Amino acid sequence: MSFQPAEWRRHFPLLANHPELHYLDNAATGQLCEKAFDAVTLHELTQRANVLRGTYRLAELADAAYENARRQAATYLNAASPDEVVFVSGTTAAINLVAHAFGEGLKTGDEVVLSLAEHHSNLVPWQMLRERRGVALRFLPLAPDGRLDLSRLDAPISPRCKLVAVTHASNVTGAVTDLAPIVAAARAVGARVLVDGAQAVQHGPVDVQALDVDFYAFSGHKAFGPTGVGVLWGRSEALQALPPFLGGGGMIGRVTPEGSSWAMPPRRFEAGTPPIAQAIGLGAALDWLRAQPWPAMQAHTAGLAQRLIAELAVLAGPTFIGPRDLKQRLPIVAFNLADIHPHDVCQVLDAHHVAVRGGHHCAQPLMDRFGVAGAVRASFAPYNSEADVDALLEGLKDALRKLT
Amino acid sequence: MSDDPYQQAILDLARSADGAGRLAAPDGLASGDSPLCGDRVRMEVTLQGGRIDALAHEVKGCLLCRAAAAAIGRRAAGLDAAQLAALRGEVAALLAGQVPTAPSWPELKCFEPVRPHRNRHGCVLLPFDTLAAALDSAQGA
Incomplete structure (x- = not known):
């Protein structure tokens, strides 16, 4: 082509x-690409209903369109399953979700490793976690040209490290992070890896399985899709190990006055009415982008x-x-x-x-x-x-x- | 009215850098940050009878912020807290579209072209807010 x-x-x-x-x-x-615009318009004109709740035909159409968007996002990321795709409001929400849900399991003395190149969205949530849980933050330094200095990964990524959260590409310098050595260093100490992909996905499809990371976050509005939607991709076993972040409708198994059980991912992390039309628009954008x-x-x-x-x-x-x-x-x-x-x-x-x-x-x-x-x-x-x-x-x- | 904020008057005002520097022994000081653009203003004041006797500022910011600080450096001596608050209100009103018949300071008129650029209003107001905080600091000392 x-x-x-x-x-x-x-x-x-x-x-x-x-x-x-x-x-x-x-x-x-x-x-916004016209494919996304058309998909949102079509949905709002012909399929608008809440999802995962209704048994009438209109709601079933909305369900199908929403779950199709999940498949489209999964395909763009080469995810193993659409169930690994959680729709959120954007990269910031995705990272906050992990900072809360994964952070629940952390304790004083545990460490989260970031870099000095991070957007505030991949820094402030971890600072807030530090305040809540007493974890320590460590930072990968920058080389003079703005790339991450990966020459001594074993120092910051120690056995105390539980998570490495780094950008896939800097929103300032454009430098693409060489993730492979970071993933290897994290795996060596049993730490998870989260990648902020907000700047990467709009420059071509991403293969999360090849990257071998645990979480990958991006925003629809940077990928020629609507605002107000984004994706948290999580490896199945990594998502299943997390408690929910937000509570509400749609994310439960069973609720009694005494307590609740949780739905399986991705619904465990989609409390309330999700950004349905936006997700459908994003799915259309990603489907179109994939073929470019x-x-x-x-x-x-x-x-x-x-x-x-x-x-x-x-x-x-x-x-x-x-x-x-x-x-x-x-x-x-x-x-x-x-x-x-x-x-x-x-x-x-x-x-x-x-x-x-x-x-x-x-x-x-x-x-x-x-x-x-x-x-x-x-x-x-x-x-x-x-x-x-x-x-x-x-x-x-x-x-x-x-x-x- | 042109909506180009970079008229000669504002360029000249910013370049004058009136009041730029530090005081030897300030009674109060404050720093103000713009969360939008990272601009930083530092204001120092000495007081005499509750009024600004002398002031100095340091601005790491845009031309509009530097121009506002220069206007302050040129005119703010002699103001008390209430007068400064009134002046800040006058600047905010000017940026919102209310043109005063007789601005308290002639320099304020040069900020009129900033009006359509709402994201820049904070650049003009930051030095006024920081000066108010410096005055508070001096009075609380």
Whole structure:
């Protein structure tokens, strides 16, 4: 299958309706693909009912669509079973779920290992667990280029370690984590591994069985699906070992005034009415994404990032955060322009119809490691083109003219 | 009115950096952080009879934040806590769309183009809030 960015862009209604927009904030939110939009619309118009409760035909249609979305997500992740897919509201909710449910079994002296590259979503829940359970947090350091320094894994991942929770790819540097040695080190001490996949899944299907991890979390809105939905994938035996996080309808086996028993996963972790339409939209998005020509699309977005990195070096003053080479790197480019504050750069770019994010990107420990308060970040998706890079560079030159 | 916040007046105000620095012996100080963008403002004050006698600020922040701090550095001496609260209310109202007929400080007018950019309002207000906290700290000392 051939790949043309302009053709791909036509599958995204907002972009099709706004040809002037240079949308480069894909690491925060990808645009909604028409397959997801159509699936949500079809569901709301023809199948809207609660799931896993009704015996009438409409509810059965909703059940079937919801469980089909679970199968679609499982297929995208190459999960062993759809029952390993828990629908949640997003990556943050998925990690909080594990921090509470897995954290219930931890005690003072146990350790959770993170890295300095983590998004706050994979840091703050563990800090809160530390407050609740007295566990210790240890951190994998960063190499100067922003990659995780994996040279001495045996120091932080000790026999006291019960869980390693790391990003699959940094939302700031784009560096992809080499998970294999981390998984090996965790297995050697009997620890579980959770991977924050929020930045990874939108750049191609993920094989959780090949990664050999225990938990994998991602968000629908970054994978060209709806907002308000995400996935916690958990290996069957890992999920079955967890108590529920939230209590309520749908997650029980039997309830009496004296107590309750729990449903099997995934329902044990889907208390209350789940994000039904959003899950159906996400399933449609993932099903469509799975069939795309990923090698060509990855080469395209890597080329855009490579060009931007090269052109930034020519502009006066940019400082760059992250690996300069494209090896194990996603098309996410973070930088500072002279001494101009990232928000001021972004505001000037907006006048050029260039949408990028500036700030600390919910990664303040990483910013501290690089000695900056924030950065401008351009993040590419396959619908981006050379014209988007052109507009970004013109805007940056304008910011230099205006603000220095 | 242009909605480009980077008018010459605001650029000049930020670049003036009036009041930037540290005081030798502040009566009170406070730091303020913007959770959105990580901007940080530090304000130091000395008081005389419950009013700001001298102040100094350090800003690690955007141009709008630096401009607001510079306006404070230029004009805030002599204010007491109630007057500062009223002024903060005036700035918030200006950002919300209420244009004062006669702003208390002429510099405030340059923040009008920030109005449509709601996520930037906090950048302008952070120095005022931090100064209020510094004043509280001095009065509690």
